[in-house]
Amino acid sequence: MGLPVDRVIFWTYVQSGVFASLAGVILAAQFGAGQPAEGVGWELFSIAAVVVGGTLLTGGVGSVATTLIGVLLLGLIFNVLNFENGLGWRKTYGSLTGTGALSSCANMYLIQRAFPHNDA
Secondary structure, X not given: OOOOHHHHHHHHHHHHHHHHHHHHHHHHHHHOOOOOOXXXXXXXXXXXXXXXXXXXXXXXXXXXXXXXXXXXXXXXXXXXXXXXXXXXXXXXXXXXXXXXXXXXXXXXXXXXXXOOOOOO
């Protein structure tokens, strides 16, 4: 009775590996060669897209549809900034995304400490 935890974990890692390899093949095909440092910094973009989509960093709340909306919204912002000022916005955008994600985490932590939730 219950979930087969070992099997779920195994297939989760298999899916993660398959999708990561697919992303690597697509990225290499796009640039015509594999660059080892090509995706550096993209993790922060994906975390920011999930948070913008409404998923809590603490877990339990969120959906795939809202995450896709967050991805589309941040992709739109990234493309608009790229078109406005060429490639000059890339570094600034990465810095702003990182600063925003870090400050969001810090604010959430401070709010949770200021207003503790008691279940008792």
